[in-house]
Amino acid sequence: MPAEIALLNNYLIVGAVLFGIGLIGFLSRRNMIVMFLAAEMMLQGVSLSLVAWSRFHNDFGGQMLVIFIIAIAACEAAVVLALVITLFQRRGQLDVADWQTLRESDQPPFQDKPLSQTPGEQPESWPRLTPAGIAPDVPPEKIDYRPKV
Amino acid sequence: MAALGMWLLLPRGGARGRSVGAVLAVMALGLGASRMPRLGDWVGQSVFSILAVVTVIAAAATVSFRKPVYCAIWFGLTLLGVAGLFLLIGAQFLAVATIVVYAGAILVTFLFVLMLANQEGNTIYDRVSWEAILSAAAGMVIVGVLSLTIGSVFSTLPAMDARQISVSSPEQLAQGVLSPNHVASFGMELFGRHLIAIEVAGVLLLAALVGAAAIVAHNQRVQGLGFRIQDSSPTSLPKSESQTPNPKSQVLNPEP
Numbered sequence: 001m002p003a004e005i006a007l008l009n010n011y012l013i014v015g016a017v018l019f020g021i022g023l024i025g026f027l028s029r030r031n032m033i034v035m036f037l038a039a040e041m042m043l044q045g046v047s048l049s050l051v052a053w054s055r056f057h058n059d060f061g062g063q064m065l066v067i068f069i070i071a072i073a074a075c076e077a078a079v080v081l082a083l084v085i086t087l088f089q090r091r092g093q094l095d096v097a098d099w100q101t102l103r104e105s106d107q108p109p110f111q112d113k114p115l116s117q118t119p120g121e122q123p124e125s126w127p128r129l130t131p132a133g134i135a136p137d138v139p140p141e142k143i144d145y146r147p148k149v
Numbered sequence: 150m151a152a153l154g155m156w157l158l159l160p161r162g163g164a165r166g167r168s169v170g171a172v173l174a175v176m177a178l179g180l181g182a183s184r185m186p187r188l189g190d191w192v193g194q195s196v197f198s199i200l201a202v203v204t205v206i207a208a209a210a211t212v213s214f215r216k217p218v219y220c221a222i223w224f225g226l227t228l229l230g231v232a233g234l235f236l237l238i239g240a241q242f243l244a245v246a247t248i249v250v251y252a253g254a255i256l257v258t259f260l261f262v263l264m265l266a267n268q269e270g271n272t273i274y275d276r277v278s279w280e281a282i283l284s285a286a287a288g289m290v291i292v293g294v295l296s297l298t299i300g301s302v303f304s305t306l307p308a309m310d311a312r313q314i315s316v317s318s319p320e321q322l323a324q325g326v327l328s329p330n331h332v333a334s335f336g337m338e339l340f341g342r343h344l345i346a347i348e349v350a351g352v353l354l355l356a357a358l359v360g361a362a363a364i365v366a367h368n369q370r371v372q373g374l375g376f377r378i379q380d381s382s383p384t385s386l387p388k389s390e391s392q393t394p395n396p397k398s399q400v401l402n403p404e405p
Contacts, residue, residue: 006186020292025212027284058325060338071350075357082361086368
C-alpha cells in the first residue's frame with residue numbers, strides 16, 4: 001500500500017473514531033455543555049477526514065470546507081450558549097431531562113433512578129463560619145433556614 | 150473491528166466499572182491501531198501514532214468524565230491533537246485557525262462551566278447518562294462500519310491497479326497542497342473560487358450573532374432578571390406530567 005493511501009486510510013479511521021465518540025457523548029450525556037462539546041467533536045472528526053481527502057486529491061476544496069465548518073461551528077457555539085443560558089435561567093440546572101415535556105406524546109417519561117452516594121465520594125461540605133453577634137430568638141418551628149451554612 | 154466495538158460498550162456513563170471500561174477501551178484502541186497500515190517513514194508514523202492516540206484518548210475522556218470542567222479541558226486536548234494532525238498532513242493554516250478559533254470557544258465554554266455547572270459533578274444528570282449501552286452500541290457500530298468500509302476499500306486497491314486511482318506524486322503535491330507558500334495559494338483559492346461562499350458565511354456569522362443576542366434579550370424581557378431556584382415548583386407543566394413523581398433530577402445537596 002503506498003504511503004499516501006495509507007495516510008488517507010489512517011486519517012479517515014481517526015476521523016471516524018472521533019465522530020463515533022462524539023456521537024456517543026451527544027447521545028448519552030445529559031449535561032448541556034458536555035453535549036455541546038460532543039457535537040463540536042463530531043465536527044472535528046468530519047473535518048479531519050475532509051483534510052485527508054484534500055491531501056489525497058491534491059486539491060484545496062476539502063480545506064475550504066473545513067474553513068466553512070469552523071465558521072459554522074462558531075455560529076453554532078454562539079446560538080447554543082445563548083440557548084443554554086436561557087434554559088438554565090428557566091430551570092436552574094443544565095439537565096436535558098428537565099425538558100422532557102417536549103417529548104412526543106406516546107413516549108414514556110424518563111425517570112431518574114434513585115442514586116446513593118458512591119463510596120468514594122465525599123458529601124458536599126460547607127465552610128463553617130465563625131458565629132457573629134447574638135443568636136436571634138426565634139422559636140424552632142419557625143426556623144426555615146439552615147442553622148449551619 | 151466489530152468485536153472491539155462490543156468491548157467499548159462497557160465504560161460509558163455508570164459509576165461502577167470505570168477502570169475496567171478504561172482498560173477495555175485502551176485494549177480496543179491498541180488492537181485497532183495494530184490493524185492500521187504503516188506509513189512510509191518511521192518518523193511520520195510515530196508522530197502520527199502519538200497524535201492520533203492523544204486525540205482519541207482525550208476524546209473518550211471528554212465524553213466520559215463526570216465533572217464538566219474536566220470535560221472542557223480534555224476537549225481542549227482533543228483540539229490540540231486535531232490541530233497537530235492537520236499540521237502533519239500539511240494543512241498549516243487550518244491547524245492554526247483551529248487553535249485560534251477554538252481557544253476562544255473553549256475559554257467561553259470553560260466560563261460557562263464555572264458559572265452554571267455543578268463543579269463537583271455530583272448532580273444526578275452528570276452521574277447518570279441516558280441510554281448508555283444503546284448509545285455506546287450505536288456509536289461503536291458506526292465506527293465499526295466506517296472503518297470496515299474504509300479498510301475493505303483500501304485493501305482491494307492494489308487489485309484495482311493504479312490506473313483508476315491516481316496517487317499524487319510528491320512533485321505534484323509540492324506544487325499543490327503542500328506548496329511552500331501554502332497560505333498564499335490557500336487564500337487565492339479561498340477568495341477566488343469561493344468568494345460568494347465567504348460572503349454568505351460572513352452574513353451567517355452576523356445572523357448568528359444577532360440571533361444569540363435576540364434569544365437572550367427576549368428571555369430576559371419575558372422573565373425579568375428573576376432567577377428560578379431549583380426547588381421552586383414548575384408552574385406550567387401539563388397535567389400528566391405533574392401526576393407522575395417529579396422527574397426533575399435533584400442536586401444531592403441543593404444550595405441554599
